[in-house]
Amino acid sequence: MRRLLFALALVPMLIASLAFAGDAEVKAAQTVIDSQLKAFIADDGAAAYSFAAPNVKQIFPTVDTFMNMVTNGYAPVRKPRSYSFGKVEQTGPGSIIQQVLIVGPDGKDYEAVYTLQQQADGSFKITGCSLRASASVST
Template identity: 90%
Template sequence: MRRVLFALALVPMLMISLAFAGDAEIKAAQTAIDSQLKAFIADDGATAYSFAAPNVKRIFPTVDTFMNMVTNGYAPVRKPQSYSFGKVEETAPGSIVQQVLIVGPDGKDYEAVYTLQRQPDGSFKITGCSLRASNSVST
């Protein structure tokens, strides 16, 4: 019984240490997204492309094909009026899912859900982004 109580007492400490261990990763992932969005706004396709993970670069092997895909399929991401980070989850060590709340060029609200993966060099790269119109109110 004493072992069980001791183990239960350790759980909150373990959860706190895991949260702190994930903070640096979450910040790095958010920095990658923020940097890519700023590159899109600045029409800097090469920099925006540099934040794409290898799986994305295999599908879109050039900056031009990547930027065409973003321009034609992700206008709110390509030219946001504003954006802010929402919910975040570390789904596994080195894997982050980050919600980004976006006001698109049309003034409407969107939710982008990014997936990111830590690369062998330690950086985070964007492995995917799903976008949908949001029913929420912009803040």
């Protein structure tokens, strides 16, 4: 009976620790996105590239090819006027989807959806980003 009560007493602590671990992963992923966006704004291609996951680096093997892709296809991400984090979803252990609401250089609203994966060293890297114009209007 004592073992059962002890086990039941541990359940809330276990749930709380899992939630904390999830919050820590989300915060780490958001820090990676924020750092990459700040690197883009500062025109620091090498720093921005450092947050890309191996799958992205395989497709864009140099900083220059990566930055050309971002500049030509992701102008709102490359030079946002402002941005904020939206919805987030953990799709599995070490796997996060993060919405970022962006006001682009043209003053229009965009939604960027980032996918991130935790690497073997524990860091998060960006595995992809999809961008679309948003229906909302900035003020």
